[in-house]
Each structure stands twice: as structure tokens, then as C-alpha cells.
Amino acid sequence: MNAKQIQWFKGSAEKAQGKDVGKPRRARHLWITVLAAFILPTPSFSAEPSGSEEKKVQDIVVQAEKILTPTRQADETVYTGTAVTRKGIEAQGPRASTSVYETLRILPGVQVESPDPFGLAAEQQSIRVRGVRGYLGALTVEGIPNYGGNPIGPRDYIYDMMNVESLSVYKGAVPGDIGTGVGSRGGALWLQPRWPQDEFGVRLGQSFGSHSYTRTETRVDSGRLGPTSTKLSASYSYTEVDKWKGPGKVGPRNNANFMVDQDVGQWLNAKLWINMNDLDQNLYRPLTYQQTRNLSDTYNKDYNSVRTGSAAKDIYYYDYNKGNYNNSDVFAVLTIKPWEHVHFILKPYYSDEDTEIFQGTTTRGGIIQKRYRDIDRTGIIGEVRGTLEPFSAVLGYLYEESDMQISSSNYGISGMNLVYQGVGVAATTGTTYNHSPYLKISGSHGPFDWQGGLKYFRFEDSDSQGYTTPPPRYVPVPAPDLDRKGRTYDIWLPTAGVGYRFRPDFSVYASYGKNFIRPYSYMPLISLYSANRSTFRAAGVSLDDLFQGYDMEKSENVDVGFRWNTAWFELAPTVFYAKHKDLLTTVYDPRVRLSYQQNIGEASGYGLDVEANVFLMKNLTLFVNPSYTVLEYDKDITYQNKTFDVEGEQVVDTPKIMMRAGMLYKFKDLELIPSVRFSGKRYGDIQHNEKIDSYAVVDFGARYQLTNFLFNNTLKISLDIYNLLNKRYVSLINVSDDSRGGAASYYAGSPFTAIVSATLEF
Secondary structure: OOHHHHHHHHHHHHHHHHOOOOOOOOOOOHHHHHHHHHHOOOOOOOOOOOHHHOOOOOOOEEOOEEOEEEEOOOOOOOOOEEEEEHHHHHHOOHHHHOOOHHHHOOOOOEEEEOOOOOOOOOOOOEEEEOOEEHHHOEEEEOOEEOOEOOOOEOOOOOOOHHHEEEEEEEOOOOOOOOOOOOEOOOOEEEEEEOOOOOOOEEEEEEEEEHHHEEEEEEEEEOOOEOOOOEEEEEEEEEEEEEOOOOOOEEEEEEEEEEEEEEEEOOOEEEEEEEEEEEEEEEOOOOEOHHHHOOHHHHOOOOOEOOOOOOHHHHOOEHHHOEEEEEEEEEEEEEEEEEEOOEEEEEEEEEEEEEEEEEEEEOHHHOEEEEEEEEEEEEEEEEEEEEEEOOEEEEEEEEEEEEEEEEEEEEEEEEOOEEEEEEEEEEOOOOEEEEEEEEEEEEEEEOOEEEEEEEEEEEEEOOOEOOEEOOOOOOOOEEOHHHOEOOOEEEEEEEEEEEEEEEEOOEEEEEEEEEEEEOOOOHHHHHHHHHHOHHHHHHOOOOHHHHHOOOOOEEEEEEEEEEEEEOOOEEEEEEEEEEEEEEEEEEEEEOOOOEEEEEEEEEEEEEEEEEEEEEEEEOOEEEEEEEEEEEEEEOOOEEEOOEEEOOOOOEOOOOOOEEEEEEEEEEEOOEEEEEEEEEEOOEEOOOOOOOEEOOEEEEEEEEEEEEEEEOOOEEEEEEEEEEOOOOOOOEEEEEOOOOOOOOOOEEEEOOOOEEEEEEEEEO
16 A cells, blocks of 8 residues: 555544544645646637537527537538537426436437436436446546546536536547547537627526425626636536435535636637536435335335434435535636647646445445545646648547545444444555547548548556455555556547538438447445455455456447438438447356456447427427337356346346427417427346336426516526326336346336526526
8 A cells, every 4th residue: 555545544534433424625736727727828629619610400490499409529521429509408497407417318319317306316317328328438528528436437417507508419439539538338428618708698597396496596707808808707506405205305516617718819719617516415215126016105215214223224314325526627728729720729627526425235234334435637638630621630639647546434333323344445546547649530522521530548557555444443454465456458449430411401421430438347346355355365366366357348339320401300310230348247256156247248239319300380399309229238147157048138227219209389488398208118137027117207398588677688487397297107227237136226206396497697
């Protein structure tokens, strides 16, 4: 154990033995990064297109306001994704204001499930993109990667969407210069910030709703200031709600954001983004499969409101099942434009995460486990972009250092108190490094558009020294069999795409791309080894031996589709195929008669996504976004020396059929948006014994706008109703792709929920 790890551990242990619950520390070194952002040469070149650049294809249009639109990067000539516009974000109501994933419900092929109707519950949410778990995908803001550990994947809950202009989604091939962080097997999301506006403006918003829901938001844009034309924006939001069942709250959630946009002459531009988010929440309690069979009796089952003094019962006390999530991010986007057709871009960034999550477990008759994450990431992206008609090229490099200190601690329940009982699992890793150079070339020739790219990704994992904390002092003791050696993982990621325009309103396209995700799920493997340490040691198996079977998951993706736009309808179907390899899958080890995960699995996926819009009248649009998704195991799975016949079966928690449909009707200043979301049957285990029925949920939104309210200001009033018919159904399934019967956790979908909002803009 190095000096930094020992110092960090001692601090954690002292903190743990003091109070059972404590606020994580605030982001460190934030001011250093802010200062560095302005000392470095500074400007910005937006990699996502402005409204004027979207000129080839148009999607859902309601009196010239787009909900969805094809998306591409600047200098991209093949459309490869879909963007949810600012109008599309607002159309989905308040739940899309606090969660990136909640904005994606309208898209075909994207499955978003949560027990929380307000978009607030952090990490109690599931997203699958064409059947692949979304936390295996990428999320970036202006190309800056967002992710963490335990679990790996994006922190979608740390941004306020009033500061986002649009959200681009890539479900198959991901162009080489789209930021993918540590993986894109579950797709890639690109958030385009709503940078400070040219004109002075103020936005004040207040919402109230079911279950004492309240949200207060404000944003101020300075407009261009003085002779320097500096533009600033600052925003703050406060959101809180009672859980719809059981005791406790989700929130308060405090979010603050600050942005700067500064031109320096004609050749230099600097942009700065600072985002801070702090969330407290009591968790929702999952159901067993048997409890889902009788939702009329178990629908409102949740954690206990009082303690009894019995450990076996008090692990279900609501205030022993909660979390605090604190995240801070700062980055600069710096662009130098020495010549008209050549831009140099520099993006330094820093990210800090401090999170504590308490949950009761049945271990040793009932204990409380605290999972702790202390994550610091520092990186920089450098790019040069050039255009020489008819060609465009991007050459870039991402470098990142990441320090993740991740552990769990145990607390015994003694009467009405918690007693610290040492570290349960320590997964400290020291500093890891990511290197990712990339190149993309694109162009057009007559009706042909094409692009090709190549990215290299290299992940350098660090050595990690293991230790135990035996009673009664719980002081760390070195344990060589828990040591792990550092390893290096790398992969080449080619992409290619081509499009052909038969007519201005009809085009076809095809794309290919290889995606990946770096090794993950360290804590479950360490936990299993620690719980069976004597068995592994007797067989001469160390923890490092188990990690030798870890590798990167990979997928190869092919998309073929067309876009047909007329005055009466718009149609954009996409046929896709994907081959997934080296998936993390449970295997049986006869040496120890135990099963654990290794990267040996394979799966195949194919299907159809459709975006369809019919303009029934000038002010009435019908949208229908269905999808058909097949994701099948390629071979049987062996667990505890038993083989499960699952070859050719659908992967768990993946409905084959989904649909999002609705209408947008506008009459003068009134807009009505009724919609329905349908999900086909799913399974919670690989043998398909735990079947979850299909469901359809109806939502409704109404918007009214007063454009001459109080000195020509604009007042927007909205009503959003989720689950209008109060349907009882199973929403989130918490499960791994290779889970067997009894391993999954199920969450009831939220009931009828209504929210009224008022926003004043001037």
C-alpha cells in the first residue's frame, strides 16, 4: 500500500468511526483548474452543429420547432445519430430537467426505466440502448468525458438540462472524434451546452407537484458586456420530493452552473464551464420476483419508517438506506483560428466525485454497508480541424489521469446505533492513465457523402496493494494475496460511413464502427474473493489470478437506413446488426467450486429503429417511434458446474418490441402533447423463468405561453401528467446480463404523477 493510499485509508477509517453518516468533502483544487483554464491559450470550437449548420435533413417539425433532428459534428458529411433538441427536452416535462437519460425516452431503441417519476433518483435507474446496458456507454459535455467507478459509466444526474442546448445520441457506429471516455459499447451521448447568450436574459421557474414535489430554478445571461464583449451565464436549481412510497425523500438536489464565453480578436475564443451538483436521497426498496406477481399487495412495499432494535429487521430501516452524491466539473474549450480553414482546439478538464451510499445487507445476520467513492480525473484533449474542399479532417488526442479510491465499510447494528466494523472491501487502485489519439477524414462528391476514421484507446491500470482490517482495532494489515498487478489494455477502433442523396428529400446511408468498454466490475470480484479467501488460498489462487481473466468488451456495429422527407411525412428507419465479444460472464471454477465473472461471453444483436412523423395538419403532428430489438446469447452459460441452455435466447431485461408515440397539437398559444410508451415482455433471468409482462403507460403534457406578460415578458405555464391512467407495472430490473433465477431486483413503476410549472423569461 503506497503512502497516499494509507493516508486516504486512515482518514476514511477515522471518519467512519466518528459518525455513521457524513457529508463527502467538496471538490478539491477547483480554483487551480479554473485559473489554469484562463492562463492557457483559450477559445472554443463547438463540435456539434449550430442551428444554421443543420441544413440537409429535418425531422419532427411543429410550426418550425424541432423535437428531433439528425445530428452530426462540424465537418461531418454522413448523418450518424439523432439529436433531441431544446424543444424536445422541454416537451418531456420536469423529469427531463434533472436527468440526461430521461430526455431519451422519446427515441426508438432506447429503454429508460426508473422507480422515480421525477428524474431525481441517482443510480436507481436503468437504460439500455439496443439491448446493451447504458452504463457501458459514453456521455460527454462538449466532448469532455463523464464517468466514474462502482458502477462504471456516466453520472447522468449531475447536470441541469436548462443549461443544455441539445443532446446527440449515437446508437451504433460512433465517429472517431466523438468523445467516448472509457467506452461506447452502450452508445454515445454528446451534450451541447447552452453557452451564454448574446442578449441579456433572465429565466425564473417554479414547479409544484405530487408527493410534495418542488423545484426552483433560475438562470441569468449577461449578454455581451462592454468593449470586451464578454458573455456570462449563471444558474441555480433546487429540487426536492417525498418518495411516492415509503418514508424519506429524494433530494434536496442543489445544482449550480457558471459559464464564460470570451472572444479575443478574430482568431481566439475561450469558453469555460463550471458545474457543481449535490444530491441526498433515500433509496427505493426493490421487490423480489415473487412480490412482482402480486403488485396489488406489494406495490407500496418499501423500507421501514422506524427502528426496532433487531439487526435482521433494521437493515430495512429507511435512513440506513440512503446516499449522498457530490460532483464537481470544470473545463475550458479553447480555440485558435489562425487561418480560415484551420482550427486548433484545446480542452483541459478536471472532475471530482465524492459519494457515500449506505445499504442494509443480510451478511452476518444483518449489517449496514457503506460504499465510498473518491474519484479525481484530470485530462486534456487537443485537436486540429482543417477543411480543403471537398475534404475535411480532424486529428486529436485525449490524455487523462484518474485516481479512484473505492471501498466499502461495514457497520454492525447495536440497538439503535451503528458500530464501525472495519473495511469490507478495498479496491484502491492508485493512478490510471488513458491515451486516445484519433483521426477522421470526411468529404462529399456530388450526391455521395463519406467519412472514415480510426481511434486508438490505451488504458494503463495501476498496481494495487491489498490489505485487511481485522478486529478489534481495524488497522490495515498488508495481504499479498489481495495485491493486483497493473495491466495495460488497448484496442484499435475503425469507423466508416457512406451516404447517397437520390433527391433532396430522399437519401440512404450505411455505417460501420467498432465499440468497446474498458474492464469494469472490480468490486464484485474483490468481494467474492474476500468472502471466500481461505478457499482460494488453499487452492493457490490469488486475486490477481482472477483479474488475469478480465479484458475489454468489444462490439462491431453495422447500420443501414434511409431518410425520406415530404410535406406530409418524414420517415427514417434504420436496420442494425451488432456482434458483441468478450462480454463479462459468470464461469465455474472447479478448483474452488465457485463461480465468478470473466470476459468470455458472446452475443449477437439485430433489429430495426424507426423515426416517423406525419403532419396531419399545419398545427397537428403525429409521431411514432417503434423499435424491434433482438440481442441473443451466442452460447450456453455454465454456473456452479451446471450448464444453462440459453444459446439463442433473448438477453435479460431486453424487450423485443418498444414504441414511443404521440401527438403534438398547437392552437394559438396552447400546445397539447398526449403520448404513450409501450414496452414488450422482458425476463429477469437467463432461463426466462422470471417473466415481466408488457405494459403501456400514457403521459400528457400541456403548455400555454403568454408573450406579453408584464412589460412584454414571456410567461410559460405547463401541466405534465405521467402515468395518466395510474397503471401498475414493473419498471426497473436491476440485473446483470448473465443473471440466474433469484438474482434480479425489481422496482415498481411510479403511479399517477402531476406537476404544474411556471417559467418567466425576460
